[in-house]
Amino acid sequence: MDKRQHASVLLSWYDEHARVLPWRVGPKSGRDVRADPYHVWLSEIMLQQTVVKTVIPYFETFLARWPTVFELAACDQEDVLKRWAGLGYYARARNLHACAKVVVSRHDGVFPSDEQQLLALPGIGPYTQSAIRAIAFGKRAGVVDGNVERVIARLYALKKPVREIKSQIQDKAFALTPASRPGDYAQAMMDLGATICTPKRPACARCPLQENCLALKGDCAAALPVRAAKKPKPVRTGTAFLVLREDGCVLLRQRLDKGLLAKMLEVPSRGWIEGQKNARNESAPVQAQWQQVPGFITHTFTHFHLQLDVQCAHVSADHPVLAAADRARCRWVPRHELGEQALPGVMRKILSHGFGEPL
DNA sequence: AATTCGGGGGG
DNA sequence: CCCCCAGAATT
Structure with a gap:
């Protein structure tokens, strides 16, 4: 032919x-x-x-x-x-x-x-x-x-x-x-x-x-075709912080301009580190009484697996965000508006897990 | 030439 | 679980 x-x-x-x-x-x-x-x-x-x-x-x-x-x-x-x-x-x-x-x-x-x-x-x-x-x-x-x-x-x-x-x-x-x-x-x-x-x-x-x-x-x-062998994906772990204000708003933050999920909104978190030794260096986004949400969420990116536990806290309307450098990127979003935000899949998983229901 | 970028459907 | 998908940009 x-x-x-x-x-x-x-x-x-x-x-x-x-x-x-x-x-x-x-x-x-x-x-x-x-x-x-x-x-x-x-x-x-x-x-x-x-x-x-x-x-x-x-x-x-x-x-x-x-x-x-x-x-x-x-x-x-x-x-x-x-x-x-x-x-x-x-x-x-x-x-x-x-x-x-x-x-x-x-x-x-x-x-x-x-x-x-x-x-x-x-x-x-x-x-x-x-x-x-x-x-x-x-x-x-x-x-x-x-x-x-x-x-x-x-x-x-x-x-x-x-x-x-x-x-x-x-x-x-x-x-x-x-x-x-x-x-x-x-x-x-x-x-x-x-x-x-x-x-x-x-x-x-x-x-x-x-x-x-x-x-x-x-x-x-x-x-066919013959493709190169793939490298194994490491597991990274961390903690997400779900902050609920008394008026029903949730604390979100815009991510950095470069790198993973750049410029998208996120639930503040720490870690995302392989192993667990240094996972406690960073602090929570606000000072509060944290309550562990039972269970954890998992998510797989292109080159690593992620496992996060979720901590939840309720704060008053005038509660300050701790890190000054973060304030410009932080915002309080009404819970009923979460579905229309620029939230990647992993962040939606965190929110769903924290609320016990889909967005 | 290798690595970094998400997420989901199908075997 | 593992595979790959109407790939591009960066290093």
């Missing part, structure tokens, strides 16, 4: 099996209908390392709140962080807002179709750049994400660690990309990887490319 047949077979499969997604136009709604670059960009940022099902409700919320890049560029960053809360990788949200501002201020609100201009925008890397050019502008770009990486590795039975053959995979992906409907082709490859050519137990019997697949021929599809 040559390259033209490959693309033709895959596009036929896509025309019949394509999933209906809110940012996707077609494929049956017409040949030259291209998706709105703003929609494509927004969805692609959200889809970085995040599965389609998780993204859909966030995409709908963002589009309803900010119909165009102009509204998004004009809003406050914290508003973006609030609506991104729970989606993870929060640098994406900060870069999203920064990118919108640049597109408005330097490109008159029109997304560029040029590779270098796209790469210059915050949050847009090699993958997102090519996806936008193919899907929104109909350019012939080699779109390689984790799905395509796996499909290509199997099609050609590439048995070296993918780390070492990135450029080879990129070259083959581009070579296979047709001049017509490159956006549909890219989405077809990704859909194939997500639904047929899955990491474990691929459904080769239902694959439109089975005649073309060297891995299937060599009976090694499930073993």
Whole structure:
């Protein structure tokens, strides 16, 4: 099967099996209908390392709140962080807002179709750049994400660690990309990887490319691609402090501008340290009579496990926050407004555990 | 070239 | 539990 047949077979499969997604136009709604670059960009940022099902409700919320890049560029960053809360990788949200501002201020609100201009925008890397050019502008770009990486590795039975053959995979992906409907082709490859050519137990019997697949021929599809061994995740422990004011407000604090969960809100805590020796050096955010909440919460980040116990205290309305440096970042939030704050998943777990009920 | 960034769904 | 996901930025 040559390259033209490959693309033709895959596009036929896509025309019949394509999933209906809110940012996707077609494929049956017409040949030259291209998706709105703003929609494509927004969805692609959200889809970085995040599965389609998780993204859909966030995409709908963002589009309803900010119909165009102009509204998004004009809003406050914290508003973006609030609506991104729970989606993870929060640098994406900060870069999203920064990118919108640049597109408005330097490109008159029109997304560029040029590779270098796209790469210059915050949050847009090699993958997102090519996806936008193919899907929104109909350019012939080699779109390689984790799905395509796996499909290509199997099609050609590439048995070296993918780390070492990135450029080879990129070259083959581009070579296979047709001049017509490159956006549909890219989405077809990704859909194939997500639904047929899955990491474990691929459904080769239902694959439109089975005649073309060297891995299937060599009976090694499930073993590809070869990825580097992962390092074990250490366990960090600490204590969270849930401060309840008599008027029903909870003490929250904005995190630092850099690092884990940067600029998001948090329940004040100490520790997050491997082992337990130095966990008692830092102090609580206020002086109070602390009461241990029975049990603990656990949360797993990309590179460590976290286990926190939760201490709870009730304070009066004029109670001072201890650390002067913290006061600027601290705020009292009514309990019924917690759900709409820029609180990451782990912070919501802490609050739910402390209150004994979901936010 | 390695590490740092979240969170959740599926085996 | 472990895997990986429409990756990018930083070191």
